[in-house]
Amino acid sequence: MDYFDRFAVPHPSPAIYASMVAIGLTMLAVVVGITYFKKWGYLWREWLTTVDHKRIGIMYILSALLMLFRGGADAIMMRAQTAVPDNGLLDGQHYNEIFTTHGVVMILFMAMPFIIGLMNIVTPLQVGARDVAFPRLNAVSFWLFFMGAMLFNISFVVGGSPDAGWTSYFPLASNDFSESVGSNYYAIAIQIAGIGTLLTGINFIVTILKMRAPGMNLMKMPMFTWSILITNFIIVFAFPVLTVALALMTMDRLFGTQFFTMANGGSDMLWANLFWVWGHPEVYIVILPAFGIYSEIISTFARRNLYGYNSMVISMVAISTLSFVVWAHHFYTMGHGAMVNGIFSITTMAIAVPTGVKIFNWLFTLWKGKIVFTVPMLYSLAFIPIFTLGGVTGVMLAMASADYQYHNTMFLVAHFHYVLIPGTVFAVLAGFTYWWPKMFGFMLSEKIGKWSFWFITISFNVTFFPMFITGLDGQARRMYTYSESTGYGPLNMLSFVGAIGLAIGFALIVYNIYWSTRYASRNISNDPWDARSLEWATHTPIPEYNFAIVPTVDSTEAFWDSKKKGFKLFGGKVEKIHMPNNSGVPFIMSCIFFVWGFAMVFSMWIIAIIATLGIFACMAHRSFEKDHGRYISVEEIEETENKLRGAK
């Protein structure tokens, strides 16, 4: 029995037991359901083995939504615990686990995959490509992310969650102070997902740089595509740093190395340093695509071209470069002298300049426009003032001398939520609503959408604005409780009320999906928003080859030109199309990765070695495999095209 003790949760609570039962029952229900409806074959053929960028994108988004609710549940529990002084709802340990998983899940398993999902669906369409450069690799990326996320998520029912914060600072995260396997989960699950993300980065850089439609030179790319290109460059150069940092962490915890230890020459600060060398660019990985989404949406619903296209591009390049030279502002208080802090203060504040350029360009895109307040546009418009508030508090935090007072407080928590929620969450919700008809062939209800928008926007401010104040009043972050004499009670209660409002808003989104799936009209055009870029030029639903004829482009808004100026997008005639074959290997390899990760977490070396060999076997299989893809014949294309045209 001793052997199995390691899988027990060290700090069980009724909630965790209930979750175990719930997870078990849900999985059983899913398996039984699929078997009953005889859908295993469909699932395997159409989804698990797919290499189609659109389907992979949808799977990314579904996983991200799932994770949004996981992270959201954590958030509600945190706000509930701190709503009143000396609350006994959760104990310190449980609270620590919750804010740790909240951070990791929201950043790495919600924001990133949501963005990567939209990127998957939209980018190839916007550049007029048939798929991404390496469709098979794309499937590997998704499944690695998915398995990493699942591995991380089982932590709270098998062996215990990580509890050292999403930053996982050493020596707190070392074996001495975090005895459970929680931090092993952190190191290994993020590692697996991170490798997937790195591969995505390579894939999309190649797709965008090499597979654009004829005529679309770099300065004629839609702004979303530009943001994705730059984001993926950041991914490619930042994620290896995380890979190394997590590998060193794993070795410290599992193999007794001395990187971040307190003795034998180790340096705990080095972890913080490496973490933020990756961590700060990571912030821009989730923000820049959001900027791209807003650029598309604001220009679409202001019915105008994007103002200052060139300066929008230049500012994003500037932001991406600056994002690599500011990381030390996360630890001004670590004791490096005034000189180092001064340098990093200045580089950090410099980011405000290109970001300001973007804000003003968006505002001037509205100028002389004809603004239509659809749900995606509402999110985009709400983003501008709220994000400005987040941005200016960022400048305040950048000032090292003052940061000594903000650091580690609720002020900081308020700041990054003011940046990340309007920046990323609003953007993915806007993008999700905006591209939904392209993905599924019907619109989400505008009415329910507006309700959820107002709930989310107002509740967001109610939740997070009070934190600026409690922060200045000395409330440190990550405190699971406080005494009544501190006076933090009322404002924390207000935050809790806001959190409930946010939960209602998100629940309304789910209801909207349900309602619209049942009742929304299927009879929509290919271009329901009267939009401007190429993804709206193809049919809804999108045929697997995207475009029967590769479009030709000669401006930033070729599709708009084709509607307004009679520009001819699709010249030439239909030819047979080369498409990649589906493959089960990415899924199988990722499953082996899951097993490998699980074995590593619990130090089960034999299984880990076998799994490692299995992974290499999959790679060797790929090396020897002869897969030339397949062709879709002209007749088949024409048949599909006629059917899709007839549907309208």
Place this chain on the structure above:
Amino acid sequence: MKIDNSLPLEYSTEENRLKIFGFWIFLGAEIALFATLFATYFVLVNGTGNGPTGEHLFKVPTLMLQTIFLLTSSFTIGLGINAMRLGSKKAMLSFFVITLILGLGFLGVEIYEFVEYVHEGATIQTSAFLSSLFTLLGTHGAHVTLGLFWGTFIILQVKKRGLIPETANKAFIFSLYWHFLDVVWIFIFSFVYLKGMM
């Protein structure tokens, strides 16, 4: 599949061009990866605790042997690609085999060196300096090991299927990988060993 005969085999199809370009991007990521390992090493190089220092451990003969092996292998794989472009399958395979033998030699010396270190009481657990040293060298060594398997697979495929766009593409990408490992080694040679022995 459209084959463009005006280009060398490895570039002759669109898919091949995508793969070569993609691999260059991957090498960009590898630069960042090794840079992080170097940064870690430089920070921890004086964190020797009670363990031995680099000055004590590093030896010139093994270092030079490793360097010569790897530099020469980088040269021979270049010749292999040159032979491939000339269409000489036999010469290409010979150069590839020589490359892998040299790589194996490098790996042998590295393993010998690691065993020596451990005999002197310098394990990966002894001090932060040694942890970072073993990790940096080990990551490079693991890349070489992976390369040996990869190269072998490519030799087998070229043998079996001949020089076709697909195999030529694989061989070329492998050569990029191998040269890159040589570049990394040069930095290890200079800033780990030579600086450590100064």
Place this chain on the structure above:
Amino acid sequence: MKQLFPRGQVMGFAFSLILTLVALSVIVFDLSLKMAMIILLVTAFMQAALQLVMFMHAGESEDKASIYTNVYYGLFVALVTIFGTMLTMIWGYQ
């Protein structure tokens, strides 16, 4: 046979051996730390450039500009990571 050993590559190899020997001088002669570091930096980056241009044919394809941009950006990030880490972890405290 001559075709199999193109002049450029043979010269490149010879040059890289010479650079290795030059680098070795830092442990043979008693140089100042500054001098030695300069020698190491120069020889290492020359070797790297040699591999990149001579053996890896970085400039031969249509993607020349993208490949060089990629390498330069990688170099930028590498230098920032290494020197920035030194700055925050070591030099900042002295």
Place this chain on the structure above:
Amino acid sequence: MKIKWALLTILFTIATVLTGCDNPLMVLDPKGPVAATQADVIMISIWTMAFVVLVVIVLYIFMIMKYRASKQRDDYEPPHIEGSKVLEIIWVAIPILIVAFLSVVTVKTTNEVEATPKGYQEQEPLVIYASSSNWKWHFSYPEEDIETVNYLFIPTNRPIEFKLYSYGPIASFWIPQLGGQKYAMSDMVNTLHLAADVPGDYMGRNSNFSGSGFAQQTFNVKAMPTKEYDKWVDEIKATAEPITEEKFNKLLEPGHVGQSTYTGTHLEFSPAPEGEHAGHSMHGSSDTEKTDSEKSDESTKDSHEEHSEHSNMNH
């Protein structure tokens, strides 16, 4: 219309929240020169940023009020506008000026808070070693040869130099009303300069997450005039027990303990990680040339700070 209402709601919330506080916010209610400098910086930045926000909001409201579709003719076609060089230069140049201004403020004040507080330079600072262990604070007064746990008495109007380190996870030593925080870490000693102008009781805490007992890792700070302080020291010396290695090791065990007081300091048997005891790589170097400079660690650090001040001024 809805947006107007939303804005009003937000404003209303902010107003309620702000008036809800009876006392001024701790960080903005400084009781020492360092915290005062920081509070000034915060206020400068808030006003500067308020200006930026105002500009954005005014433009924003103007745009969405004036150019909404409901106010346009049905056949209105928005024009194609590439952008404007002049405007774009304006919104690059003005932010650069603002950032430059804030940079100057930052560099100047960062140097200030990293040095002995202004007006206190002549006095010999009181050195207190503040070390963290899960989840308490140990204060050693080498000058007075006493040690306290979880509470801190300091004289007013005298510069204090805290030497921070940790017997475990990274902790952050923070007394909001006296000045900003700094990390206490296990392998090196950080120096934090503070001073109290006004006698009183202040809250101090670890603000860096350090495990399950982190929320309660607080300490009380009592600032008092020198005379009272001296009296307190004498009292401790007369009444308190000496600290022994055994007792101290017991204190280090994870958990919460109340306040306690000892004569002697733990520095005698468990020295701080500075000088030859530093665990950090750059100090723990085996190079013989470095050991000399470590002895004069203090002086080099100070001269470095002066140096950096100059270089930043030139900047």
